[in-house]
Each structure stands twice: as structure tokens, then as C-alpha cells.
Amino acid sequence: MDAALTYPPDQDLRRLLRFEPDSGAIWLGERRMVLLHTAALTALRHDLITSVGKEQARRLLTRMGYACGLHDAGFAAKIRGSRTLEEMFMVGPQLHMLEGAARVTPVVLKMNAEAGQFEGEFRWDDSWEAHAHRLNYGVVDEPACWTLLGYASGYTSAFMGRHILFKETRCGACGDDHCHIVGRPIDEWPDGDAHRQYFEDDSLLEKMDALSQQVEALKSSLGPTEAGGMLVGSSPGFQRAHDLMLRAAGTQVSVLLTGETGVGKERFARALHEHSERAAGPFVAVNCAALPAELIEAELFGVEKGAFTGAHAARAGRFERAEGGTLFLDEVGDLPMPAQAKLLRVLQEGEIERLGSESARRVNVRLVAATNVQLESAVERGLFRRDLFYRLNVYPICIPPLRERPSDIEPLARHLLARFTALHQKRLAGFSDRALLALTRHDWPGNVRELENLVERGVILAAQGSVIEVEHLFPNQPDVAHDGIDPQGRLARRAPQDEQALCERVLDSGVPIESLEAQVLALAVERSRGNLSGAARLLGISRAQLAYRLKRQQPAETD
Ligand SMILES: [Zn+2]
Secondary structure: OOHHHOOOOOHHHHOOEEEEOOOOEEEEOOEEEOOOOHHHHHHHHHHHHHHHOHHHHHHHHHHHHHHHHHHHHHHHHHHHOOOOHHHHHOHHHHHHHHOOOOEEEEEEEEEEOOOOEEEEEEEEEOOHHHHHHHHHHOOOOOOOOHHHHHHHHHHHHHHHOOOEEEEEEEOHHHOOOOEEEEEEEHHHOOOHHHHHHHHOOOHHHHHHHHHHHHHHHHHHHHHHHHHHHHOOOOOHHHHHHHHHHHHHHOOOOOEEEEOOOOOOHHHHHHHHHHHOOOOOOOEEEEEHHHOOHHHHHHHHHOEOOOOOOOOOOOEOOHHHHOOOOEEEEEOHHHOOHHHHHHHHHHHHHOEEOOEOOOOOEEOOOEEEEEEOOOHHHHHHOOOOOHHHHHHHOOEEEEOOOHHHOHHHHHHHHHHHHHHHHHHOOOOOOOEOHHHHHHHHHOOOOOHHHHHHHHHHHHHHHOOOOOOEOHHHHOOOOOOOOOEEEOOOOOEEEOOHHHHHHHHHHHHHHOOOHHHHHHHHHHHHHHHOOOOHHHHHHHHOOOHHHHHHHHHHHOOHHHO
16 A cells, blocks of 8 residues: 555544543543534534525535634644654544544545645545435435535645645445545636535625515515505594695605604605605615614615625615615614714715725615604703704604594504405404494504504404404403493493492492502403503503503602
8 A cells, every 4th residue: 555545653643632521621632622422413414404404504514524624734733743744644534533523544645735736535434424414314416424524625725725625426425335535626626616605604694684685675665555555544633644744755855754653654654755756766664773783884874895894795785775765764763873973974965985985975865764752852861963853853744643543443444454354365244343442442552553463363363254353352351341232222331230239249348439449450450461451441441541540549759
């Protein structure tokens, strides 16, 4: 056998490996190791393939093997610095065996360190990874010893100081009785470039980012028909807001939409966009409260490649993506101060600067901002820039909460019913009268969004062909004392005899009526687990009435 292909004794390597069970550590030289069950690694490998797909799993495992090889290359010169180049190189295959990857037999090894030339072929018997792959997937068409190949590539690349790519020409996972690997510099492989992806980092995150941008664009393109139909309401308060919106649509003015959570600010913004001459352009929505403060500037204004760690590629911000259209900034009150300063500049100059960029680019974007907090008081408290507030507040539109426009509840509920029955393929004959009454009595802290959720739930819970009843809308609430027809044919509380008996017991008990009220209120709040709307429903009063009664019980000096 060729002398270059024989292993020197591996005593020097075995001495590196120390088990220290008392300190809970295993060492290879100065590097800490762990013993893992191949069964656990097999399971992890399988999970990776299932959750991120074969290509991404291959990349992650290749990179893990590559890192191991890279570290082991550090031992070569340290341990066998005085030996021949080939003996020094054999540290890799010998360590790979010591670490339990496979039995490695050198077949070809030609290298010239100065010229950077490398050609190597090795035989692997009993690769743990080929076994693992066959265990989960049976015999496959493509070689699968990704971690092991990563190791060989990492070790040899570090040893040679240039990227050496190893590929399998036979593999146990493909049904061969052993694996066979061939390595040479990556640029000498005709398909070398196609393999570079397996050694690169981070591409998964960027792909997910790209995908989420696509989803967002699709959503924007689906939005309009939905938006037009959702602006339902004929109450004066709603009509006033609607008129203001229509009049702003024909202009370029920046609009500030205010109103409680769930009143439909984004729908107003979409409708404004749809009625404007920018309708053919994109509508891009950003929820400032949903983005972490450290990402928001990159998200809004974009980044240049290398602007910060992790900025692997230049990326357009939302402003640029809204070019020619409308940018909707929801919960603008949550913008951090530095981002507020930048936003103000954009509004003043009509130009944005990507993070890490020296030059400004002009943008043609109509801004619609929205907030559910009082921006004036945020300004007073120093949390929001006054100049930005004035800039945004040129054309404010306040969308009233649902409880201030009760006449809109029923038409909205019917509109939503039509939408959700179509969506869930249900045939329903509408709402029961009691359900409609419960809807109008509810005081809607979550506004239209809450109504939407309730109606969708009702559509799902009601039986095919029936009507939506109270318990379908408010399924977690115990049945409320409800109205019926008394013997005189008038609307009255059911079971008046029971009530009379109850009143007599109260009188007999001698409990003062105020204390009784306090206890009943407390019980209702407790039964609805602190949900005041639920408690009010149990008591047959409005949430505001309940809040008033609860407050009345507290000593005046509590605040
Ligand atoms: Zn293999």
C-alpha cells in the first residue's frame, strides 16, 4: 500500500480524549465534547427534514459537520506539526473515526500545500448517517451523509486554506454497501457553484422574509373588494366619518384616523386608497406596535447590504414598496422617538434614506396614519414629537366606537352573517330575536372586530338551516334571566313567581338592600371571571350601568 495512504498510530489522538464524569465533561484537547445517542440525532435529523424540508435540513447538517471539521483541523498542526504533510492530514480521518462517524479508509490522497492542490478519495464503512437515513426513508436515490461530508469539507478546507468540496459517489443510504467520497477544490467541480448554498448561512430567514412579503402583497391585492363592502353604517357619527374620508380621497392630504381598537381604521384607510387616484397602486399596511423597536426603521425605510449584522442583502422598506400608492401606519403613537424623527423628515422632504445608505431616494407615497391613543396627551408627556403630530393631524377623522352607534349593529351583523355563511358554507335563517337584542345590548369594547368574531363563531356553532341564538354568540355565558310573555300578554321577566319568592326571602333575611346589591354584583363579576361585559349581561344591565354601580360602592377617596 502507498505509504501516503497508511494511518500513523493514533495514540496521540486518543490521548486528547478525556472523560471527566466527576465534572460532567468530556474533552478533546481543550475542546469540550458531548456524547449523544445516534437515535436522538436520527430523530433530530428527521424532525429537521420534516419541518424545514430536505434542502434546508441538508444545509443545516452540512454546516454543522463543516464546523466540526473546521475545529478538528486545529489539532493537525498542533499534534503532528513535525510529521509529513500526509500524516498531519490524517488527523482528520482518524479523529472522524474516533468520534464515531464511520470507518474511514484512504483511497487517494494527493496534495500540494503551496500550490493549493488537493485530490482525495476515501471509503466510509458503517456511516452512522447513512444508517440513520435508511432507517427513516429506506433506500433513496441521492447520497445522504450530509453531516459527514460537511466534516470532510470543513476539515480539508481549513487544512488547505481554500474551499474543498467533498461529494459522495456511493452511499449506504442509496443501497451501496459502503460510501465513497471524492474531494477537490470547489471551483474544480463543474457543479461546484450549485453546492455553495449548503455552506452558506441564514438563507432560510431571508426566504421566509421574502415569502411574507409576497403574502402581504397578495393580501393587499385581495383587500379592496372586502374593504368597500365592510364600511357599513348609517348612523350620523359613522356617516360623518365616511363623508370626511370620501372628501379626503380626492386630495393628497395626510390623514389621521383615530378611534378605539377594532373600529375599522384599516378598512377606512383601504377605502380611502380605493377612492383615490392611487387606487391602481399598492396599499401597504404597517402596524407600528407589532414591530420590535429595533427593527422598525429597517422595516419602514429599508436597509442597504451590510448596514448591520444580519443585513445580508439590500431590502426595500415599506415606504418604497408603497411607491405610487398608500402607506397605512397603524398605531403610529407606538413609533419610537428616532423613527419619529425620520418619519418627520420623510414627510417634509418626500425622500427616504435606507439604513446604511448615504443617498436619499424620492418617494411618492400617500400617508394615512392611525392611532387608538390620544396623541395630544402623548405629546404632553413627551412621548410623541409635537412637530410630527401637527404634520399628521392636518386632516383628522374620528371613527366612533360601536356602542355610540347602536343603530349600526344590526345591519353590520347581517352583513357579517352573509359573509361568514358564504365563507363557512352554511345556510342559516338569520339571528333569533333574542340574539339580536343581546347584540344591541352588548357594549362592544372590541368594536366591529369583536362583532366580527362573535358572528363568525355564531355561524360556526349554529346548526345547518337554523338560526343563530344567544348561546352561539356568547357561548361561555350562563343563561341570562330572560324576557317572556306574562299572563297579561306583556313582555316581562320569566317566572315572576320565582322572583316574588326570592324577594320575600330577601325581606325575611334582613340583609340591607345595598349590601345585597354589592354581593350580587361581586358574584356576577366573579362568575364571568372579571369580564365586566359578561357580568353586565348576567345582570341584565349595560356595562356602563354596571361600572357606575361598582364605582358607587367604592369609598370616594380611593383615587
Ligand atoms: Zn453515505
